[in-house]
Amino acid sequence: MSHESEPLLAVPELLSDSVRILGLDEQDLPAIQRIEQVAHLYPWSDRVFNDCIRSGYFLDGAFSGPRLLGFSVVMPILDEWHVLNLCVDPSVQRRGVGRSLLEFVIDQAKQSGMDSLWLEVRVGNTAARQLYAAYAFEQVGFRKGYYPAKNGREDALVLMRELKPAAAL
8 A cells, every 4th residue: 555755745733633544564664764764863674664564563554645644553462452653754743643543543452352552652752651641551661771862772661551441349
C-alpha cells in the first residue's frame, strides 16, 4: 500500500478530525523512514522496520489525504500488546495525530480482547508522557539507560494500561 511521502505544505490547525488510520507495509518504508529520521536523533533502521513487518507486528499510519503524518508499531504478545514505536512528523506534532494513533491502537487492542497495552517512554519526552497519562497509562517500571541519547543514555518509564475491567470481588 504505497502512500505519498512528500513534505506537508499546509495543514489544518487540528488534524485529528481529518486523520485516517491505514495499515502500512514494505512499500511505505520510505515515508516511515522520512518521519523516523526527522523525529529522532537515533532512528530505527530500515532493517528494524522490515523485521517488524516480517514478524507480523502491526504497523499503522495516520494520513491526511495521501500523506503519512505519523505511524505506530505494535507487537502482540499473548494477551497484551506492546507499543514499540509511536512517531509523529515534528511538523504536525501537538495537532491530534499522536492522539488519533493511540486511540486506534487502544480500540484495536480492545476489539482483539487484549488485557493490557505496554510501552516505554523517554523520561524527558514530556509531550508523550502527557499523552499517555491522558489515556490512563500508569508507570509500572523504570529502565535505567534504556535509550541512546546525545550525552550517553536516557532512562525510560515503563507504562501500562489495563484494557479489561477488574473482576468484581
